[in-house]
Amino acid sequence: MAASYATRDELKKAAGITDAVDDLALDVSREAASRAIDEYCGRFFYKQPDLGTEDRFYESDRDLIVVDDIVSPPEQVIIAFASAPGSYVEPSVDLRLYPANAPAEGRPFTHLKPDKGRYPGGLKAGVLVRITAQYGWPAVPPAIRQATMIQAARFFQRRTAPFGIAGSPETGSMRLLSRLDPDVEMLAQPFVKGWYVR
Numbered sequence: 001m002a003a004s005y006a007t008r009d010e011l012k013k014a015a016g017i018t019d020a021v022d023d024l025a026l027d028v029s030r031e032a033a034s035r036a037i038d039e040y041c042g043r044f045f046y047k048q049p050d051l052g053t054e055d056r057f058y059e060s061d062r063d064l065i066v067v068d069d070i071v072s073p074p075e076q077v078i079i080a081f082a083s084a085p086g087s088y089v090e091p092s093v094d095l096r097l098y099p100a101n102a103p104a105e106g107r108p109f110t111h112l113k114p115d116k117g118r119y120p121g122g123l124k125a126g127v128l129v130r131i132t133a134q135y136g137w138p139a140v141p142p143a144i145r146q147a148t149m150i151q152a153a154r155f156f157q158r159r160t161a162p163f164g165i166a167g168s169p170e171t172g173s174m175r176l177l178s179r180l181d182p183d184v185e186m187l188a189q190p191f192v193k194g195w196y197v198r
Helices: 008-015 023-041 142-158 182-191
Strands: 054-059 065-070 078-084 087-089 095-098 109-114 128-133 165-168 172-175
Touching: 008 023, 008 142, 023 142, 023 182, 054 065, 065 128, 142 182
Parallel strands: none
Antiparallel strands: 054 128, 065 109, 078 087, 078 128, 095 109, 165 172
């Protein structure tokens, strides 16, 4: 089950809701907001699976191997190169997880690179690589939590605005956007997964 990035109590406190009448609608809204942010960023911000590791497969390049977000400590990541169909062996190349300071910054590892000092020739391109690790994000970043609350509040309001207009003639009305809230995009933009590495 994918995680929601904001709790029901956080949403209720932000919206000034004190009863349990809308609990189900709030839960659906925060789940939908969390998955919309995942889609926008191209990654998710929880650990998967919650326990243990999983195998994922990638193709090597000459200079690096771009991977899904890895949260396992480097010593627990198992790397194997395909030697024959269905057969894998540990690489003779010393591969290191990057960014090197990712754990200190509360971020995951996103790629592997060979130690140029020990292996200046780089990697053999096009080789299938199996990486066993825990994937995801160390913890939900505060900006993603805030973005989830904003978007969840918009989804929650949308249920009472069937034509996309919230409010009334007396208090004023506003059109609910058919895309992510601009503030949500601003908060989530630094976390959008790109192909650049550092």
